[in-house]
Amino acid sequence: MPLLSDPTDALSSVPAAGSRRATPVVGHLRFYYGPMDCGKSTLALQVDHNQARQGRKGLLLVHHDRSGKPQISSRIGITRQALEVHGEVDLRDLVRARWAEGTRVDYLIVDEAQFLTPAQVDQLAELADDVQVDVYCFGIATDFRSRMFPGSRRLFELADDLEPVQVDVLCWCGLPARFNARVADGVVMRAGDTVLVADTDRELPDSAPPATVRYQVLCRRHFRVGDLGPAVAGRGQLSFA
Ligand SMILES: Nc1ncnc2c1ncn2[C@@H]1O[C@H](COP(=O)(O)OP(=O)(O)O)[C@@H](O)[C@H]1O
Numbered sequence: 001m002p003l004l005s006d007p008t009d010a011l012s013s014v015p016a017a018g019s020r021r022a023t024p025v026v027g028h029l030r031f032y033y034g035p036m037d038c039g040k041s042t043l044a045l046q047v048d049h050n051q052a053r054q055g056r057k058g059l060l061l062v063h064h065d066r067s068g069k070p071q072i073s074s075r076i077g078i079t080r081q082a083l084e085v086h087g088e089v090d091l092r093d094l095v096r097a098r099w100a101e102g103t104r105v106d107y108l109i110v111d112e113a114q115f116l117t118p119a120q121v122d123q124l125a126e127l128a129d130d131v132q133v134d135v136y137c138f139g140i141a142t143d144f145r146s147r148m149f150p151g152s153r154r155l156f157e158l159a160d161d162l163e164p165v166q167v168d169v170l171c172w173c174g175l176p177a178r179f180n181a182r183v184a185d186g187v188v189m190r191a192g193d194t195v196l197v198a199d200t201d202r203e204l205p206d207s208a209p210p211a212t213v214r215y216q217v218l219c220r221r222h223f224r225v226g227d228l229g230p231a232v233a234g235r236g237q238l239s240f241a
C-alpha cells in the first residue's frame with residue numbers, strides 16, 4: 001500500500017488504446033554528482049529553468065547552501081529561492097502540503113543533496129515510484145576525508161541515473177581534481193565534523209570558527225599527501241571580496 005496518493009491522480013498510468021498492458025508511468029530519481037565547484041548548482045538551476053518553461057511545476061530544495069540562506073546559489077552568478085530542508089523534514093509531507101493547496105508538483109530539484117539523510121533519499125525514491133515525481137539531486141559524493149556522505153551513498157544505491165557532472169575541475173598540478181580537501185590554516189584536515197559549510201579558495205567572512213577553513217579540490221595524489229601546491233603560502237590568507 002503506497003504511503004502517498006495524489007488526490008488529483010493526474011499522472012496515473014492509462015492503457016494505450018489497443019495495447020494489452022499499460023505502460024508504467026514512473027518518475028525518475030537522478031543524481032548528478034561531482035567535486036565542489038564543478039557546476040552542480042548551475043546545472044540544477046538550468047534543469048529547473050528548462051522544466052519550468054515547459055509548464056511543469058517544481059519545488060527547489062536545499063540544505064546548507066554556502067550563502068547561509070534558503071536558496072540555490074551558483075558561483076556563475078544565478079541564484080534562486082529554495083525551501084530549506086533539514087534532516088527532520090519528511091519530503092513526502094512537503095509534496096502532500098502542495099497538493100493540499102491544489103498545486104501540482106511535477107519535479108523536485110535538490111541541491112547539496114549530500115546532506116540529505118538516507119531516509120530522505122528513500123522518500124524521494126517513493127515520490128518517483130508512487131506518484132511519478134521526477135527528482136533531480138545535485139551534490140558531492142565524498143567528504144573531506146574522501147568518505148561517502150550517507151545521503152550520497154543512498155543516492156548511489158537507489159537512483160535510476162547517476163551522472164557525473166562533466167565540467168572538470170583541476171588540481172593545482174593540472175590533473176582532474178576529484179577530492180575535496182578541507183584546509184585549516186594552510187593544512188589539509190584529516191578529522192573533524194562531516195558538515196562544515198565553507199567555500200573553495202575563499203574564506204567565508206562570517207564562517208564558523210575556525211575562521212580560516214576553506215576547501216581546495218585536489219587530485220588523488222596531492223590529496224593523499226596533503227600537498228596544496230606552490231601558491232599555498234599566499235592562498236591560505238586570501239580573502240576575495
Ligand atoms: N566568472 C566566471 N565565468 C565563467 N564561469 C564561471 C565563473 N565563475 C564560476 N564559473 C563556473 O562555475 C563553476 C562553479 O559553479 P557552481 O554551480 O557554483 O559549482 P558547484 O555547485 O558544483 O560547487 C566553476 O567551475 C566555473 O566553471
Ligand SMILES: Cc1cn([C@H]2C[C@H](O)[C@@H](COP(=O)(O)O)O2)c(=O)[nH]c1=O
Pocket residue numbers: 035036037040041064065066112139140142143144145180181182194195196197198199215
Ligand atoms: C567536502 C565537504 C564539503 N562540505 C560543504 C562545503 C560546502 O558548503 C558544500 C559543498 O558545496 P558545493 O556547492 O559543492 O561547492 O559542502 C562539508 O560540509 N563537508 C565536507 O566534507
